[in-house]
Amino acid sequence: MTDQRFWPPQGFAALPPEHSDYENSRVVILPVPYDSTASGWVGAREGPAAIIEASENMELYDIGIGCEPYRVGIHTLPELAPHAGGPEAMVERIEEVVGELLDDGKFVVTLGGEHTVAVGAVRAHARRTPGPSTAAGAALRTGLSVLAFDANADLRDSYMDTPYSHACTLRRALESAPVVQVGLRSAEREEHEFIRERGLPFHTPQEYRAAGPESIAAQLADDVYITVDLDAFDPSQVAAVGTPEPGGLLWDEVSELLETVARQRRIVGFDVTELAPSLGPRANAQLAAKLTYRLIGLAVPGQGR
Amino acid sequence: MTDQRFWPPQGFAALPPEHSDYENSRVVILPVPYDSTASGWVGAREGPAAIIEASENMELYDIGIGCEPYRVGIHTLPELAPHAGGPEAMVERIEEVVGELLDDGKFVVTLGGEHTVAVGAVRAHARRTPGPSTAAGAALRTGLSVLAFDANADLRDSYMDTPYSHACTLRRALESAPVVQVGLRSAEREEHEFIRERGLPFHTPQEYRAAGPESIAAQLADDVYITVDLDAFDPSQVAAVGTPEPGGLLWDEVSELLETVARQRRIVGFDVTELAPSLGPRANAQLAAKLTYRLIGLAVPGQGR
Amino acid sequence: MTDQRFWPPQGFAALPPEHSDYENSRVVILPVPYDSTASGWVGAREGPAAIIEASENMELYDIGIGCEPYRVGIHTLPELAPHAGGPEAMVERIEEVVGELLDDGKFVVTLGGEHTVAVGAVRAHARRTPGPSTAAGAALRTGLSVLAFDANADLRDSYMDTPYSHACTLRRALESAPVVQVGLRSAEREEHEFIRERGLPFHTPQEYRAAGPESIAAQLADDVYITVDLDAFDPSQVAAVGTPEPGGLLWDEVSELLETVARQRRIVGFDVTELAPSLGPRANAQLAAKLTYRLIGLAVPGQGR
Amino acid sequence: MTDQRFWPPQGFAALPPEHSDYENSRVVILPVPYDSTASGWVGAREGPAAIIEASENMELYDIGIGCEPYRVGIHTLPELAPHAGGPEAMVERIEEVVGELLDDGKFVVTLGGEHTVAVGAVRAHARRTPGPSTAAGAALRTGLSVLAFDANADLRDSYMDTPYSHACTLRRALESAPVVQVGLRSAEREEHEFIRERGLPFHTPQEYRAAGPESIAAQLADDVYITVDLDAFDPSQVAAVGTPEPGGLLWDEVSELLETVARQRRIVGFDVTELAPSLGPRANAQLAAKLTYRLIGLAVPGQGR
Amino acid sequence: MTDQRFWPPQGFAALPPEHSDYENSRVVILPVPYDSTASGWVGAREGPAAIIEASENMELYDIGIGCEPYRVGIHTLPELAPHAGGPEAMVERIEEVVGELLDDGKFVVTLGGEHTVAVGAVRAHARRTPGPSTAAGAALRTGLSVLAFDANADLRDSYMDTPYSHACTLRRALESAPVVQVGLRSAEREEHEFIRERGLPFHTPQEYRAAGPESIAAQLADDVYITVDLDAFDPSQVAAVGTPEPGGLLWDEVSELLETVARQRRIVGFDVTELAPSLGPRANAQLAAKLTYRLIGLAVPGQGR
């Protein structure tokens, strides 16, 4: 029944089966509609569906990077079911599923959901990356580095009675790999002091602009996992997040950094999280879709270039 | 990759493959996101996706009619692509696709989109129903009858320069089969006179309440195609339509009529149209989903009862 | 430049000039986008535009009452400018303008805006109705009666520092004419006692259902001004009001009462107020438009019947 | 700084301190903005704030039951903080806090949040009600009965990996006290069979209409805890719920049952849950506020009558 | 009935009759609420009304260009009725109407609706511009050039079964006149190759910034028709479009280019299209209104400067 009279089946970028069957696809999209630890404004669980729907309106040639990322094959999984018993069990489920996909040779793109989903994905990647995933390792460019886009420090050790709150995401990630953060402009005093004491490479937008993308890339190990909390963007670019903070990054700035990292390091996986579609215009989902698509193009170059 | 950690794939009622693969399914859902002739308020093209999304939240046992309709198998096709060249070509595409599905032995459920989509579906069914599809035939209970739920007469011969406008739907349907309409409460004078002159069995909600469901069913031939323009419902039940009219039908009234028709006639196909999700609360999509599900249960009884 | 390739110019019911020029029109629509005394939820100033926009989607033959009300001519004025200096001056402006229109032989339909706008309209009508406008006069059927649809008593003598608050509308109206109210289900204790002490004919929906429309009509003088605060309707019919109260009137109930009054008395003018479009679905504006259109048909019967 | 130039401080019904200080208040409102186990559409965590905001627009004399419920004093607590570690810990927190309030002599009104919050409240009440809380006890009218308004059976033993899902609420409640349910119209087959096997008094709207409120009240023990999942209402009354189901209860039906129970039994506590404000018009919050206020008036009669 | 107590009648910029009667007006606004070929997100048919409504809130002195554009007279036509039979007929209707207005000596401003409406307008202007409208002619500065603002190439030869899809707008326009495009950042591979092969002057935002407005203006013939698809703007400026693309043009950039072109060439007409108001904040309509007003001021200088 698949013929030209029908739209392609739903899935990231609305690809026909020859470019989206699991077997044919180098890339797998894992939608994780989870937001149970969210405080404040709600709705990140609707993010994956909104990003995928928006992606179905994209044109498939990315002028900005001059290629057609879909040619490596992009398979979209059904949504991962939330574990309602608590975030720790959910993080374990994500780690397990991402790990199985990695072991199957896939490049995994996790779509949140709240930022917590990154913890499971980071763990799965870190466990499979050779070399010590420590700050020292990053300096030697062995092991895995995490490049995090975020407005918030996310460095609380526990929040709302759990260490797996969205507010603890980067604190948890740090336990798996060194983290370089860009976009910081909101934190509690304790988090700020933690950054200072540890000398963590967490950069405000102003600091990023002053340092430039090359400088950020230089702080990363050879293998890089990228986690994107969309609130790193300025609210003029993405308002549909639970904790919008003025003074954030612009599309061109983020894109330039991603292109630099892709040229100089190996992007082994990434996630795009925290889109709460009802909190902003639909254009925000379109940005998230295009960001995901471009990151695929940068991370998994193929015959499409 | 299908396992218990994932939600089922998207599709009507979120059914697992054993109940939703094309081969296993007696029922096929055909989403038609078309609203190009719409005047007034817009958005019926978003109706099919909204109904399917809502259906994924339904519980699968229908208490009201005491069965699990999904057990006959319900396959959801990808969306039929709009033909942007004009409504006549689109109606032809729908007739063609519905016809192929009927010829393949399927029970077809068309989800609009604007009410115009019913014209193609009615034609495909009428062409395949033995016996004369005329008012005389309906009296003899041969051929096909159309049972139409609608607030508007939809009897213009042409509107906005085309005979395939949503405002002409029942005028076009009448060319294929006799039509019994329920829910009428808005018309132009010319349409009103057309009804009177032809003696068409078009019933206002008050007339329906006075006559009762048995009386309506008695006006139908043995084979019945049901076309639902959701504006037949009172706006308190469905506000998300382009032409909401106060004084419409209630859920229990519609349900009772459908149950009566199902007991006394053979429902051979149906459509649910004109949901414009952004014009009302999400609960409206839920009603449309449940209506669709109940109609499947009534029209295609299976081992699930 | 007016030709068939264009929609008719904007205005109530989207009428062509021959049915909407000021000179040709028996009925004049006066939009009053005023809501400066509103407390609670806002937006009644957007009501007139929403009602007029919705009316442009109406079909012009009203099946329910069997006529085409537009045939008497319906002219739509530009919006009356709010007097931002305070509600008293605004009420005076409304009284002045309505008076001029009445003196010019027009039937005036005032579209609010908050319910306060009725005070000016009632005053203009009362001043031009012969016979004593008192409860005694109403018993003798001389002078003017006001038939008010409202969920609230609106009988405060002053509210938020002004006697011209929307919460004082019927208290002010009582100073011009006796008031029969239908739909009451919210009041302060003082208002409730005022009703009891004065023996005011203010009816809850339950009381109206028990008494029937004939009984209400019998309480009115020969000349009746009708003021509709749309919150008299049940929120299932009209949610888009500042003070929605459960347990209100249904469309058929209101329509039946209006038809009865039209048969037995003379409707000399009316207003429809308090639609705050953003607080509910667009279908609410459609109800308000159809209510307005039906009231015109009932109050100003013409050759269209 | 409290003077007439200011609105009263925020809190249920916007009461001045003499009617809302903790010490002066017989009734305590406990807002619980928790919805972490919600599947489908989201937003019940915004329910308590929306109900309280709407209550600030209410008029304080309740015409329907002829009293001023606020006179017994209504104190509004700050929002209970969600325990993000999982629903079991949250249920325990609720039970603990409600228990402390009961031990302090307060009548507790819990505002959800998802329906799960009722589990903690029921437990706290059941533990403090003398007599066996069993079906046998209810027949003898000793112990506590739970009267549940709900569209869904909520009888799953576990859902989404936890026994404390919103879909398990009444299954958990049954462990504390016998449950009489009204409004049922959606269930899984297993739940339906559980009802039949146990002979649970779960009533569809049709069954309730046939039986009447007296019959329902007769099934309850002397002490009654009422739990309201707002989806028991028809979506025309409350669309702003995660799982709207057509064919539900109307305001007058619910109100009549509550009045009957109040006359014949002792209401010892209640909750109002599952309002997800963004899914429907603001009028839904107003209904929830008035329902809460009326239930206070019925359950805690005071000098205000 | 026009007096100071009323707002001016509706129409672009809410002008009094002396500045908006057809006869007095050099400029005519032609609203075309057409979006029947739209794919993806819908609602451009509501664009013209939203722009006009927003324009009624503008202040009439444009500080940015130091003049009062309204002084040349701006007449607002009623909305052009969509031809529902298909886009080709609609394009012909637009060409016909625009042609009549041009022949009557008016400066025509077309407000879409989808971008397709530009095809008719371009044809009407091209047919009335002396000199060859070819790329060679443009180099000689004879004939008409089209300056297109657009995020998409719009160069498909046919899309969704019609050559008159919004996705073919500039391909069709190229058949009438040479096109210079600014804002490009989304295309299919085939479109990208078409641009390269033909050497079309289509500029990404980065290329525009590098080249500067003078360079763009130099590519145009003496007579310039400007077509604005609002998605050329960055979504932070205009989110309310069907295909928002990150990385677009800013207000100041567009304004500077328009001012440059106005100084160096003759702007003979323009359109502003693709505003779908419900997809973004109302501020987007305000931008579109101000853009329209400024373009009038630039293209039709009058005594107001």
Add this chain to the structure above:
Amino acid sequence: MTDQRFWPPQGFAALPPEHSDYENSRVVILPVPYDSTASGWVGAREGPAAIIEASENMELYDIGIGCEPYRVGIHTLPELAPHAGGPEAMVERIEEVVGELLDDGKFVVTLGGEHTVAVGAVRAHARRTPGPSTAAGAALRTGLSVLAFDANADLRDSYMDTPYSHACTLRRALESAPVVQVGLRSAEREEHEFIRERGLPFHTPQEYRAAGPESIAAQLADDVYITVDLDAFDPSQVAAVGTPEPGGLLWDEVSELLETVARQRRIVGFDVTELAPSLGPRANAQLAAKLTYRLIGLAVPGQGR
């Protein structure tokens, strides 16, 4: 009943009592939900509640200025009740209340509401500032200067029949103190001429960028009252205002100017006005909250630095 299981009580920044009781607080937030003179799009009365709600999601350490502003104590008053009798009485009420708070030694932050509320606040501050509040005084740096952020000139002497319209705010403010304005890009010709004739220091965004923050600060007296109409921001930053104007100020630009003024002058009070939350994404309220918080940190430095 305040314990760790509860969120803090509502109020700016969700502070615990030790940092928010009136006595402990150097800063007082005065919410003024007034918008009765608003023309155009509505809803500024919902601004104060939205800003306060958003502030409850802020993190309390402000990285941008390196301090915790809350440490000086921030008390949130209940909302000032609108005087519905007209704006003059409301302005007087505001002046009176602000004056009492100043006399009590508080630093007052007024949250609008429409910009008119600034008039009362400016008057209260001007009356309590020694030295002549005139342009000459400002040059000598005695008396009070007003630093106004605004897109509109707000210099009409009267509008919509009152001198206390939002469109007259700065004209009225000028009667109390010299005004320096930043953000200007919309005005009527008369206002523009008034600026030129008087030589008022009203700066467009372009002029501000050219001059730099130091230059603006140099135009101010030692004591500065800051009034923020949020439409001074670019609509990409704040769309939720009644009169959004493209081409406005960016967050970093505003922040830099405020930091400069704080360093070089004494900020004695400020207001943040014109947020109409329903007209834009929630992120706009977050910006307003953070702006308010940062201004507190800049104006009232404490032990928190």
